[in-house]
Structure formats: C-alpha cells, structure tokens
C-alpha cells in the first residue's frame with residue numbers, strides 16, 4: 001500500500017492529487033494557468049509562481065473536503081523538485097513539505113520527466129524496464145533509455161527548442177493563440193478536411209510541403225531533435241502571405257511529427273524490441289500518436305502512451321513516480337529542489 005498526497009508545480013499547471021499505490025487516482029484537481037499566460041503567448045515565470053501560491057490551497061481543500069485526511073494516514077507526500085521554473089518549484093516544494101510535517105509523512109522528491117513516464121502506471125500498465133522513453137512536452141524533446149527508477153541514459157536531446165515550444169511559437173506567428181499545440185492541431189485538421197484526406201493518409205500531401213525536412217541527413221545512429229530551423233521557415237512563409245494559415249499549420253505539424261517519428265525509429269534501431277513509453281503534453285496530438293504507433297508496429301515494439309488527461313502536467317503522475325521509490329524502499333535521488341537549468345535533463349545516468 002502507499003497512500004500519497006502529491007504536488008506538481010514545475011511550470012504552468014498547479015495540481016494536487018490523492019493517489020493509492022501510485023496507480024489509483026482518488027482525486028487529482030489541476031488548475032491550468034491559461035488565463036495568466038495567454039496574453040503573453042508563453043509562460044511568465046513570476047506569474048506562474050504567484051498562481052501556484054494562490055491555487056494550491058484551493059486544490060488541497062477540494063481533496064480534503066472529499067477525503068478528510070488525518071495525521072498518520074498518508075504513507076508519503078510526493079513533490080516535483082526538478083526540472084522546472086525555480087520559483088514555481090519552490091512554491092510546490094514548500095507546500096508539500098508543510099503537508100508532510102502536518103500529516104507526519106515522509107517527503108519524496110520526484111523528477112518531472114520520470115513522472116511523465118510513470119504516468120502509464122495510472123492507466124493500468126507497468127513501467128517495463130528497460131524501455132525507451134520519448135518525451136515531447138513544452139520544455140523537452142528527448143529520448144531516454146530507462147533502466148530503472150532514477151537510472152536513465154539520455155539517448156538524444158534537443159539542440160534548441162522543444163517540440164511543444166515550437167508549436168506554441170508557431171501558433172503565435174500564425175495568430176492562433178496559446179497554447180499552440182491544440183490550436184495547430186485544429187487548424188491542421190481543418191486543412192485535412194478541406195483537402196478531404198482520409199485518416200492516416202497525410203503523406204499524400206507531402207509533395208506540396210514547403211517546409212524543409214528537419215535534419216534531413218541525420219544518420220541512423222544519431223538521435224537529435226531540432227525545431228528552430230523550421231520555426232524560422234514558418235516565419236518567412238507567413239510573412240510571404242502566399243499560403244493559408246491552415247495550410248501552414250498542417251505542413252508544419254507534419255514535419256514535427258515526421259521528425260519525432262524518425263528519431264524514435266533511430267532509437268529502436270539502436271535498441272531493437274524495447275517497449276516504448278511516449279509521454280508529455282505534445283502526445284495529446286492524435287496525428288503524432290498515429291505516426292509513433294506506425295513506427296513501433298513496423299519495428300516490432302510495443303507503444304505505451306498515458307491517457308490524455310495524464311499526458312499534460314498533473315500531480316497524479318508525481319505520485320506514480322514517487323511510488324517507484326516507496327515500493328522498493330529506495331531513497332529518491334531527487335529529494336531536494338534543484339536550481340539547475342530550467343528544463344534540461346539532469347538525471348545522472350548510472351551507466
């Protein structure tokens with residue numbers, strides 16, 4: 001057993017969750033700070049910290065009204081300690097620490113990226129070590145070899161922007177609002193419908209794609225993400241005013257999906273047959289999910305993706321990750337808040 005209260009505040013989602021065994025979610029309210037950040041087309045760190053500070057007590061109250069917890073009943077309190085916006089992390093850390101003291105429970109610090117992969121435990125699956133972990137979110141685009149809790153090898157990272165960031169910036173350029181991922185997906189879907197392209201047949205339109213293939217000559221042994229070139233191409237194409245917004249959104253999304261799928265294919269070439277866990281907010285994208293499923297199917301691997309509600313930042317996944325340590329009676333290597341660079345992966349590979 002492991003009854004946990006968990007806190008997430010690494011970026012712009014404020015969330016608290018009550019989770020049993022790191023698998024059964026009893027209550028997991030999330031406050032998305034869209035209202036705070038959308039006027040700026042991106043996240044303003046100071047506003048994020050302030051919103052976390054304001055909202056944590058409301059979310060906690062929502063849980064305590066349904067589950068009036070008494071000191072001594074929790075097995076642990078879990079909290080994201082890295083990577084993230086430092087002010088935002090500190091608000092979450094100190095809220096969690098206060099609860100740990102009040103409920104007389106130990107505090108388990110969690111790595112946000114590990115939590116994204118652990119989210120599949122909330123969907124009835126287990127973390128199948130060793131596995132490949134593909135993370136595509138607002139702050140990260142990377143592929144990892146997951147060997148065990150806290151034992152992670154970085155196979156490839158982003159040279160510049162993250163996938164979600166590239167989508168958010170594109171939506172800003174195209175005037176589609178924030179967050180950009182869902183807006184680009186909607187515009188791309190409209191273009192697909194306009195051209196009456198059947199589900200899964202996007203490649204039919206590739207001849208007209210005005211965007212360069214990202215890292216066209218990336219050798220099969222290499223895994224590397226890069227989105228800044230395509231973003232600049234979008235800016236130029238949008239300024240030329242020769243194409244509709246939906247056309248640009250469709251082809252831009254196609255290139256990003258193709259790039260992610262190719263990197264995953266390279267990782268599977270290096271580690272054939274390993275199961276793949278794909279996580280992070282960008283995995284809400286249906287086109288991306290189809291493309292990754294195709295890669296895994298053709299290379300004989302299974303693909304696990306958390307449910308949509310657990311793909312974006314939430315506290316339930318933080319409990320799912322903390323439980324990995326709790327059930328092994330292992331100390332978490334992420335107990336303290338880290339002020340290291342915002343979203344760069346800083347796991348210490350043990351290999």
Ligand code: KG4
Nearest residue numbers: 137138139164181182281282284285312313
């Ligand atoms: O993992 P996440 O919730 O947190 C951060 O890393 O901040 O990911 C947020 C990212 C944003 O960039 C957002 O635009 C993107 O996920 N996203 C999507 C979709 N829904 C959210 N990207 C593509 N398609 C979507 N449907």
